[in-house]
Amino acid sequence: MADTIIRFGIIGAADIARKVSRAIALAPNATLSAIGSRSLEKASKFASDNGFSPHVKIYGSYEAVLDDPEIDAVYVPLPTSLHLRWAVLAAEKKKHLLLEKPVALNVAEFDKILEACEANGVQFMDGTMWMHNPRTAKMKEFLSDADKFGQLKAVNSVFSFAADSDFLANDIRVKPDLDGLGALGDAGWYCIRSILFAANYELPKRVIALPNPVLNELGVILSCGCSLLWEDGKVATFHCSFLSNLTMDVTAIGTNGTLHLNDFIIPYVEKEAYFSTCSKSGFNDLVTGWQPLPSKHIVPTDLPQEAHMVREFSHLVKEIKLNGSKPEKKWPTITRKTQLVLDAVKASLDRGEPVELGQ
Amino acid sequence: MADTIIRFGIIGAADIARKVSRAIALAPNATLSAIGSRSLEKASKFASDNGFSPHVKIYGSYEAVLDDPEIDAVYVPLPTSLHLRWAVLAAEKKKHLLLEKPVALNVAEFDKILEACEANGVQFMDGTMWMHNPRTAKMKEFLSDADKFGQLKAVNSVFSFAADSDFLANDIRVKPDLDGLGALGDAGWYCIRSILFAANYELPKRVIALPNPVLNELGVILSCGCSLLWEDGKVATFHCSFLSNLTMDVTAIGTNGTLHLNDFIIPYVEKEAYFSTCSKSGFNDLVTGWQPLPSKHIVPTDLPQEAHMVREFSHLVKEIKLNGSKPEKKWPTITRKTQLVLDAVKASLDRGEPVELGQ
Numbered sequence: 001m002a003d004t005i006i007r008f009g010i011i012g013a014a015d016i017a018r019k020v021s022r023a024i025a026l027a028p029n030a031t032l033s034a035i036g037s038r039s040l041e042k043a044s045k046f047a048s049d050n051g052f053s054p055h056v057k058i059y060g061s062y063e064a065v066l067d068d069p070e071i072d073a074v075y076v077p078l079p080t081s082l083h084l085r086w087a088v089l090a091a092e093k094k095k096h097l098l099l100e101k102p103v104a105l106n107v108a109e110f111d112k113i114l115e116a117c118e119a120n121g122v123q124f125m126d127g128t129m130w131m132h133n134p135r136t137a138k139m140k141e142f143l144s145d146a147d148k149f150g151q152l153k154a155v156n157s158v159f160s161f162a163a164d165s166d167f168l169a170n171d172i173r174v175k176p177d178l179d180g181l182g183a184l185g186d187a188g189w190y191c192i193r194s195i196l197f198a199a200n201y202e203l204p205k206r207v208i209a210l211p212n213p214v215l216n217e218l219g220v221i222l223s224c225g226c227s228l229l230w231e232d233g234k235v236a237t238f239h240c241s242f243l244s245n246l247t248m249d250v251t252a253i254g255t256n257g258t259l260h261l262n263d264f265i266i267p268y269v270e271k272e273a274y275f276s277t278c279s280k281s282g283f284n285d286l287v288t289g290w291q292p293l294p295s296k297h298i299v300p301t302d303l304p305q306e307a308h309m310v311r312e313f314s315h316l317v318k319e320i321k322l323n324g325s326k327p328e329k330k331w332p333t334i335t336r337k338t339q340l341v342l343d344a345v346k347a348s349l350d351r352g353e354p355v356e357l358g359q
Numbered sequence: 360m361a362d363t364i365i366r367f368g369i370i371g372a373a374d375i376a377r378k379v380s381r382a383i384a385l386a387p388n389a390t391l392s393a394i395g396s397r398s399l400e401k402a403s404k405f406a407s408d409n410g411f412s413p414h415v416k417i418y419g420s421y422e423a424v425l426d427d428p429e430i431d432a433v434y435v436p437l438p439t440s441l442h443l444r445w446a447v448l449a450a451e452k453k454k455h456l457l458l459e460k461p462v463a464l465n466v467a468e469f470d471k472i473l474e475a476c477e478a479n480g481v482q483f484m485d486g487t488m489w490m491h492n493p494r495t496a497k498m499k500e501f502l503s504d505a506d507k508f509g510q511l512k513a514v515n516s517v518f519s520f521a522a523d524s525d526f527l528a529n530d531i532r533v534k535p536d537l538d539g540l541g542a543l544g545d546a547g548w549y550c551i552r553s554i555l556f557a558a559n560y561e562l563p564k565r566v567i568a569l570p571n572p573v574l575n576e577l578g579v580i581l582s583c584g585c586s587l588l589w590e591d592g593k594v595a596t597f598h599c600s601f602l603s604n605l606t607m608d609v610t611a612i613g614t615n616g617t618l619h620l621n622d623f624i625i626p627y628v629e630k631e632a633y634f635s636t637c638s639k640s641g642f643n644d645l646v647t648g649w650q651p652l653p654s655k656h657i658v659p660t661d662l663p664q665e666a667h668m669v670r671e672f673s674h675l676v677k678e679i680k681l682n683g684s685k686p687e688k689k690w691p692t693i694t695r696k697t698q699l700v701l702d703a704v705k706a707s708l709d710r711g712e713p714v715e716l717g718q
Contacts, residue, residue, distance in 0.1 A: 019645050153603040154584070156515050156596070160612060162639075210567070211713075212588050225513070225594050227586065229571050235584050237515070237596045239612075244512040246640035246649070247617045251608060253519055253598075258606045262619055262635075263649065270647045276621075280521075281605035283625065286378050288663055290605070290627045304647055354570075 006314035009034040009065035013046035014077035023306035029314040036065035066093040079178035091116035096123040096317045102185035124332040133305035135273035148279040150256030155198045157191040158249040160241035182221035191238035198252040204228035209348035365673035368393040368424035372405035373436035382665035389673040395424035425452040438537035450475035455482040455676045461544035483691040492664035494632035507638040509614030514557045516550040517608040519600035541580035550597035557611040563587035568707035
């Protein structure tokens with residue numbers, strides 16, 4: 001039996017939707033069926049700018065996409081402040097939901113989105129693409145290896161990029177009423193996710209934000225840092241910023257091994273992705289060199305990571321649609337933990353003190 | 360005129376002295392003239408174990424080395440708690456001083472050592488070898504480049520190694536009466552130095568230690584972490600530990616560039632050392648890959664970094680001895696700043712609160 005093709009609608013002609021519409025085209029089990037924007041003109045321009053096939057329907061509103069019975073799933077790249085309204089409505093219209101990060105302004109909002117998804121039996125997944133790169137599974141193998149990596153002790157994660165003056169004046173990520181979580185919601189989301197990934201999704205007990213975030217004149221975070229502490233003594237630190245050169249680091253240090261990569265969110269090249277590991281590293285007799293030397297692992301990427309994401313999501317949707325499966329809880333669970341930590345970091349920044357994590 | 364050869368004595372048959380005695384042999388302007396230990400037997404064994412030339416004098420006490428008029432300079436690898444006594448005495452005996460790190464238990468002690476050096480006109484240098492690797496000067500060029508690197512925004516440094524059970528039971532670095540600063544004094548010294556190096560030796564305004572150091576049963580630090588904040592918003596974090604796999608990272612992020620290396624203290628191999636840089640990094644049009652890609656720089660190491668250290672130190676000693684130069688203040692100034700920050704981190708750990716840095 002041929003693989004069922006999941007029909008996607010996109011609501012919002014955001015820049016990121018260019019990349020995801022290509023991913024929908026590349027994924028073997030997905031197809032782009034509709035694009036909706038606030039005006040027909042905007043939607044048409046987006047479709048022609050991105051070379052959409054003529055059979056992609058063009059809608060002048062988000063509602064029209066959600067009302068189209070020939071759409072199985074929607075990709076929602078709208079500003080964060082609009083997620084609650086449109087994600088809930090999408091779920092109510094029985095559309096499976098691929099939602100851009102940060103998924104909500106806080107976990108209370110996200111829980112409403114999740115409730116709507118659960119009540120309507122639709123799959124939820126957030127748009128954190130690197131999770132789906134084949135490299136990520138290989139890294140997980142290493143981090144799970146009790147001999148080669150051992151017990152996790154420390155993680156450091158960085159995501160920064162040097163936003164230009166236009167971004168810093170006009171991007172939705174610097175507007176309190178749009179992506180009000182700023183660099184924390186955008187770049188920090190990835191750092192927090194990578195830390196949770198390394199910690200096998202065990203939540204930290206406490207977060208301690210550095211007391212010197214950089215804010216713009218409207219109070220939106222442009223740069224901040226934080227430490228996370230676990231009950232067992234594990235520690236993590238991250239730094240996220242719109243104000244320094246593009247950097248995407250994850251370092252995870254265990255009792256027996258170390259993992260390094262410097263392009264965790266978007267691999268340097270699309271066709272393959274690398275990571276470096278050391279295990280049981282030591283020195284030569286005079287302590288003038290390492291042995292063993294670190295190993296570099298190259299993982300071929302048959303499809304771009306965002307196409308892997310669409311494929312995985314579409315597979316889950318197909319299982320629900322054809323086989324009556326329940327939505328996979330793994331993805332919303334990881335999303336919720338990310339948002340929980342993000343909320344705690346925001347609270348620690350706002351209050352200027354450590355914040356204990358609840359569930 | 361042939362280069363004057365500086366005659367070294369070593370006081371203390373420490374393990375690290377094996378590497379430094381080889382460096383003295385390799386440096387073209389230095390020679391090993393004497394080794395002194397607490398007993399003649401220990402000194403003789405160290406000399407024969409390390410294949411010392413028969414003309415290296417063997418002494419059964421530290422004093423005998425300091426009293427030998429044919430010794431210009433001493434290398435002191437004794438436990439930190441003995442530094443004050445022996446470094447001051449060495450200076451008083453007009454011996455130039457190459458002192459292992461951490462140089463003292465606190466900056467007040469170190470100031471007494473410095474006063475003795477200044478009063479007696481002897482050169483001071485600490486034993487932080489990586490500072491002298493030719494790679495370090497190349498990294499400084501990059502970090503000083505206003506176009507390629509820009510203004511420093513964030514630094515992360517890690518030095519950890521997995522100490523074995525013998526180390527954790529018996530090494531001087533886990534004994535409160537010997538190297539009482541534990542992992543902070545040993546591994547943390549390097550992290551702090553690398554952060555100051557990246558910050559062009561500008562002292563941070565405040566240090567905030569993570570509130571969960573791991574201590575042994577005698578209260579010695581086995582693992583800890585800290586954040587450092589500067590007046591201008593720069594931030595740095597470090598993690599130092601005896602309890603996880605060997606890791607030696609420095610990441611420095613500027614407005615325009617990023618520097619990475621993972622073997623900053625002891626290069627992977629002795630003959631060359633690498634670092635990676637990115638400048639003005641961005642993405643391709645669809646944000647599916649980086650451009651430009653990072654560059655890897657390989658710096659050949661004509662002499663091991665510790666021999667570079669001995670050569671630089673011996674050069675300064677020769678200038679004093681032959682040309683009546685004043686001791687070079689650059690090295691003790693950097694040392695003192697490192698100790699100042701280390702003291703502040705220790706105070707922050709002890710008090711469980713942020714500590715403002717004085718001068």
